[in-house]
Amino acid sequence: MKIFASYNIKGGVGKTATAVNLSYLAARDGYQVLLWDLDPQGAASYLFRIKPRVKGGGKGLIKGTKSVDAAIKGTDFDGLDLLPADFTYRNLDLLLDAAKRPERRLASLLAPLKAEYDAVFLDCPPSISLLSESVLHAADVLLVPLIPTTLSVRTLDQLTEFVGSFNGHRPDVLAFFSMIDRRKRLHTQIAQELPAARRSFATTVIPSASLIEQMSVHRAPVAAFAPRSQAARSYRELWREARERAGLEQAVSPDPDSVRE
Amino acid sequence: MAAAQSSRDFVIDAGASASADVVQAMADAPSLDGGLAWANGGPVRVSGRAWLDTFDWRLYRAGLTLEQVTGRDRAELVLTGREGDVLAVARLAVSRKPRWPSLVSALPPGPLRELIEPVAGVRALSPVARATSRVSELRGLNDDAKTVARLAVDRMSVTYPARASAPARLMLTPVRGYSGVTDRVGRAIAGVPGVSPFRGSALDAALAAVGQRAGERPGKAASVRLSPAMPAGTAMAAILTGLLDALEANVPGTVRDVDTEFLHDLRIAVRWTRSALKLCGDALPGGLAREYRPEFGWLGDLTTPTRDLDVYLLGFAGMAAGLVGASESELTPFRDYLVRSRAREHRRLARGLRSARFARLTAGWRESLDDVRPARKRLTVAQLADERIRAAQRKALRAGQLITVASPPERLHDLRKRCKELRYLVEMFGSLHDPAQHWQAVRELKALQNCLGEFQDAEVQRTEMRLFAGQMLADRSAPATTLLAMGEIAADLARRQRAARNEFGSRFADFASPASQARLTELARTAAA
Numbered sequence: 001m002k003i004f005a006s007y008n009i010k011g012g013v014g015k016t017a018t019a020v021n022l023s024y025l026a027a028r029d030g031y032q033v034l035l036w037d038l039d040p041q042g043a044a045s046y047l048f049r050i051k052p053r054v055k056g057g058g059k060g061l062i063k064g065t066k067s068v069d070a071a072i073k074g075t076d077f078d079g080l081d082l083l084p085a086d087f088t089y090r091n092l093d094l095l096l097d098a099a100k101r102p103e104r105r106l107a108s109l110l111a112p113l114k115a116e117y118d119a120v121f122l123d124c125p126p127s128i129s130l131l132s133e134s135v136l137h138a139a140d141v142l143l144v145p146l147i148p149t150t151l152s153v154r155t156l157d158q159l160t161e162f163v164g165s166f167n168g169h170r171p172d173v174l175a176f177f178s179m180i181d182r183r184k185r186l187h188t189q190i191a192q193e194l195p196a197a198r199r200s201f202a203t204t205v206i207p208s209a210s211l212i213e214q215m216s217v218h219r220a221p222v223a224a225f226a227p228r229s230q231a232a233r234s235y236r237e238l239w240r241e242a243r244e245r246a247g248l249e250q251a252v253s254p255d256p257d258s259v260r261e
Numbered sequence: 262m263a264a265a266q267s268s269r270d271f272v273i274d275a276g277a278s279a280s281a282d283v284v285q286a287m288a289d290a291p292s293l294d295g296g297l298a299w300a301n302g303g304p305v306r307v308s309g310r311a312w313l314d315t316f317d318w319r320l321y322r323a324g325l326t327l328e329q330v331t332g333r334d335r336a337e338l339v340l341t342g343r344e345g346d347v348l349a350v351a352r353l354a355v356s357r358k359p360r361w362p363s364l365v366s367a368l369p370p371g372p373l374r375e376l377i378e379p380v381a382g383v384r385a386l387s388p389v390a391r392a393t394s395r396v397s398e399l400r401g402l403n404d405d406a407k408t409v410a411r412l413a414v415d416r417m418s419v420t421y422p423a424r425a426s427a428p429a430r431l432m433l434t435p436v437r438g439y440s441g442v443t444d445r446v447g448r449a450i451a452g453v454p455g456v457s458p459f460r461g462s463a464l465d466a467a468l469a470a471v472g473q474r475a476g477e478r479p480g481k482a483a484s485v486r487l488s489p490a491m492p493a494g495t496a497m498a499a500i501l502t503g504l505l506d507a508l509e510a511n512v513p514g515t516v517r518d519v520d521t522e523f524l525h526d527l528r529i530a531v532r533w534t535r536s537a538l539k540l541c542g543d544a545l546p547g548g549l550a551r552e553y554r555p556e557f558g559w560l561g562d563l564t565t566p567t568r569d570l571d572v573y574l575l576g577f578a579g580m581a582a583g584l585v586g587a588s589e590s591e592l593t594p595f596r597d598y599l600v601r602s603r604a605r606e607h608r609r610l611a612r613g614l615r616s617a618r619f620a621r622l623t624a625g626w627r628e629s630l631d632d633v634r635p636a637r638k639r640l641t642v643a644q645l646a647d648e649r650i651r652a653a654q655r656k657a658l659r660a661g662q663l664i665t666v667a668s669p670p671e672r673l674h675d676l677r678k679r680c681k682e683l684r685y686l687v688e689m690f691g692s693l694h695d696p697a698q699h700w701q702a703v704r705e706l707k708a709l710q711n712c713l714g715e716f717q718d719a720e721v722q723r724t725e726m727r728l729f730a731g732q733m734l735a736d737r738s739a740p741a742t743t744l745l746a747m748g749e750i751a752a753d754l755a756r757r758q759r760a761a762r763n764e765f766g767s768r769f770a771d772f773a774s775p776a777s778q779a780r781l782t783e784l785a786r787t788a789a790a
Contacts, residue, residue: 048407049405049406049407050407051405071438072437072438073436073437073438073439074408074436074437074438074439076400076407076408081437219406
């Protein structure tokens with residue numbers, strides 16, 4: 001089981017769109033996939049039409065009085081399940097603080113799901129907190145969407161340095177530019193120069209597209225309702241890079257109906 | 262891989278006009294979170310289905326179902342467990358699907374083949390049923406238009422082993438986290454007249470449509486259910502008819518050379534028949550046993566050379582792996598020689614099984630058995646079993662007691678034959694015995710037989726090895742290195758034979774022990790009671 005976390009300290013950079021589309025594409029490839037909506041705003045849960053409610057709330061999960069397994073819901077897509085958001089997730093930091101080895105807690109909660117899922121996606125809230133630290137320790141691949149500005153690149157450097165200081169398991173950082181506006185010169189310039197210079201950058205960029213914004217209208221991944229769009233193509237390309245980074249083996253039975261380039 | 266969500270299945274009984282009622286019941290069913298609407302789940306999916314198993318249903322008996330599903334542009338093999346959980350899937354190139362029957366080695370390498378290999382063993386996989394499925398899916402939506410239940414309707418046309426339309430099957434599958442909805446819909450559907458729950462697999466449904474069941478094992482010599490008071494002649498006719506059924510069931514597979522077990526099982530049926538005629542033939546009407554014994558002798562002899570070569574080839578990898586001085590590749594000419602000889606012998610065997618003589622034998626034998634009527638002299642099958650098991654037991658004991666360290670191999674071979682006869686009798690009349698005592702007696706007999714079998718097989722193979730070497734030299738198909746490697750195998754056979762000979766004393770002592778003998782006597786007594 002490989003764990004992918006969609007993470008950035010900043011909000012509104014495309015974390016949820018990334019987690020939703022990549023988890024959907026992984027399931028289309030034949031993997032058994034779980035998406036955990038860790039953001040109390042519950043955007044990913046909303047997009048999959050699942051109520052952002054977990055029995056026992058975040059407290060039950062973190063303390064282990066409620067099983068993760070029982071909270072999981074099936075989405076409308078084969079092979080893709082969702083662990084919904086809950087408004088009590090806003091207190092996850094406090095709950096983790098009270099737990100033993102808080103930075104390892106998320107990994108240990110996910111460990112029993114190893115037999116059932118090939119891939120887990122974590123859609124993280126925008127923050128730098130104990131929860132993010134626990135996410136960073138659990139993840140195999142850290143998907144970091146960035147708006148192409150100098151400041152966001154600086155944030156990425158800080159994140160990479162922080163992850164590099166971990167003892168033992170460290171996630172592989174896969175940053176990529178998101179919400180690229182080809183009409184803006186700075187976007188194009190940074191998007192062209194940086195990926196070539198750093199290994200942590202994906203070659204794929206996700207364009208700023210109204211179709212991605214329309215996900216909340218369709219309540220589905222863009223790769224599902226507009227599979228031939230540029231946005232969907234970009235997510236497929238990003239998924240290919242993420243899968244290779246994770247060293248995920250070819251799924252047993254990829255869906256032949258999936259759109260091929 | 263995730264376990265499949267277990268579905269709840271129903272069938273709409275043939276002839277019932279229940280479809281519309283089901284739709285209504287589903288619409289009315291639950292009032293959950295503001296109601297449930299049903300939406301079309303996409304176009305009807307048409308697929309060709311073939312369920313594969315060995316002739317003796319090894320997969321089915323191990324709780325496995327192997328299905329080849331062929332769609333418009335894809336084909337795959339799906340292996341499921343007892344609960345319908347998918348254990349492994351293997352994609353097949355549509356243009357290069359295996360041709361059935363095929364041995365497991367023809368499957369694409371991977372987890373699916375690895376799971377099947379130890380179960381199927383040397384047996385080939387053949388279609389046990391074929392059908393075309395037309396599946397339409399409905400999705401149950403809550404007030405957020407979220408799918409909370411799925412209902413698939415499968416209309417299946419069976420094309421093999423016979424043509425028939427299976428009753429429409431409804432498969433209600435819960436969506437994880439929404440099982441309450443499925444429960445309610447399930448209860449509503451179950452209440453519709455003309456709809457009944459179905460607990461089997463799609464294979465069960467396909468076979469049920471043509472009046473068959475999975476797991477029925479043709480072709481195995483097995484004890485026929487007897488009652489102690491049955492007239493001996495009638496009972497023997499029933500036993501021998503069962504054996505003839507088994508024999509005939511294995512003929513097509515043997516002639517087509519599907520796998521080596523068809524011939525093996527055919528030979529078992531012949532051996533049992535020959536022993537039954539020899540040991541109990543006098544219970545049949547006058548002259549019948551005497552007339553047919555030579556014919557079954559001919560049939561036995563016809564099958565021996567191919568089987569002997571099969572045994573060599575099946576054990577070849579093991580023999581080659583045991584080489585110390587020579588390398589495995591040096592045995593290749595020997596293997597090629599065995600394969601050529603086996604092909605030649607099999608052609609001869611197939612000719613024999615297609616001959617008029619064989620057809621006359623089986624047809625005449627069946628007719629004669631059908632005509633057997635209870636004799637005036639009322640010997641019951643229980644009395645017959647008692648008498649013959651005791652006699653065979655005495656003979657085996659005496660033959661074994663005569664064996665000393667200095668006895669020639671023929672003596673052990675003779676004892677082996679006596680033990681086989683005893684075991685066939687015990688098994689043939691098995692339904693008259695206490696099951697626990699019966700299996701214990703068979704187990705003890707098997708232990709001695711295995712030791713004697715190892716001794717005799719090594720003896721025969723050693724003798725044959727010399728013969729093969731001579732023939733290979735004569736037709737110049739054996740380089741010196743191959744002959745040396747064969748010599749190594751012959752030496753190993755001699756070692757195995759010596760080991761079996763050394764083991765014989767204690768194995769026979771177990772068989773001759775008062776407890777073991779008393780068990781056999783007790784069996785006979787149960788039979789006579």
